[in-house]
Amino acid sequence: MNLSELQDVAYKGRMPRFVGKQLAEWIYAKGAVSFDEMVNISKKNKQWLAENYEIGREAPVKATRSSDGTVKYLFSVGAGRVIESVYIPDRDRATLCVSSQVGCKMNCYFCATGKLGFKANLSAAEIINQVLSIPPRPEKGFEPMTPLTNIVFMGMGEPLDNFPAVERAIEILTAPWGLAWSPKRITVSTVGKLPQLKELLDRTQVHVAISVHTADTAQRESMMPAQKAFPISSVMKCLSGYDFSHQRRLSLEYIMWRGVNDDIAHAEMLVKLIGKIDCRVNLIRFHAIPGVDLQPASEERMIMFRNYLNQHGITATIRASRGEDIEAACGMLAAKN
Ligand code: SF4
Secondary structure (H helix, E strand, O other): OOHHHHHHHHHHOOOOOHHHHHHHHHHHHOOOOOHHHOOOOOHHHHHHHHHHOOOOOOOOOEEEEOOOOOEEEEEEOOOOOEEEEEEEEEOOEEEEEOOOEEEOOOOOOOOHHHHHOEEEEOOHHHHHHHHHOOOOOOOOOOOOOOOOOEEEEOOOOOHHHHHHHHHHHHHHHHOOOOOOOOHHHEEEEEOOOOOHHHHHHHHOOOEEEEEOOOOOHHHHHHHOOHHHHOOHHHHHHHHOOOOOOOOOOEEEEEEEEOOOOOOHHHHHHHHHHHOOOOOEEEEEEOOOOOOOOOOEOOHHHHHHHHHHHHHOOOEEEEEOOOOHHHOOOOOOOOOOO
16 A cells, blocks of 8 residues: 555544554554554554554565575465565675566566466565565574665566556655655566556656567567567667666666577677667576577677677676576576475
């Protein structure tokens, strides 16, 4: 719930309006998991709240640790459904990769989540719960965990296919009465679903990452069915109307497959597609998944590709791969459990 909805709850319970603000503080800033903890709310009001509402916090049901410190969390979201979130520490930073749907409709050929098909949209509460319930208290035998500094909507699902819940989650994450995060710490990744991409750009300030993967349109359509409905050229045209040179960052994601999209011809096509749009390119190592006959590009090819982009004035980096040993890396989330 946002602040005005919490104020409505207070109103319904015949409490002063400011109780709505207190509820927001307890739930979001202080991370309360029960009404009992809310010491500045009267006993009678707490009782009414507990009878009529629930905080909705759910701890992860399972945590799997990678040798590199990455942790994959499994959350139950009811009806026997589960989702995964990935905690990625990196020196003094820690990023949480959150899921927005159970499964995904986009059916990208190279993605384990896509193979699950679509099961359900997550509610804003289920998205926020991933953030609030991670990291749990430091476990025995492990180093204390770095508090979250960044959130990326890059887990299971296409965030813009569940835009109302994602937008609401962003509101709660960034509002002063919510978690009060800067939108600069949040990135939403999408295949480029229109017109929701435009809505995201107009109505929020978060960073945007577009899954491009190849600038060859026929090839993109064969690997990403979304290309048919949302051609990458239309996506880039939409992006060209926004300023990504200051506060807001645009990244293009490019998974590299051996002999598929890792040659100079593809680098040239990508340079052409980008044109004058301010962005950076993240080159991503592919992680083999069962039943998909794609192989990762070689290190040399990735370096060559990166150098070509850099020489053409485009900032490109090879993204360090994390959590591969626990199937938590890009495209590997499938909630086998
Ligand atoms: S890559 Fe993203 S959009 Fe494509 S199927 Fe996987 S989760 Fe869905």
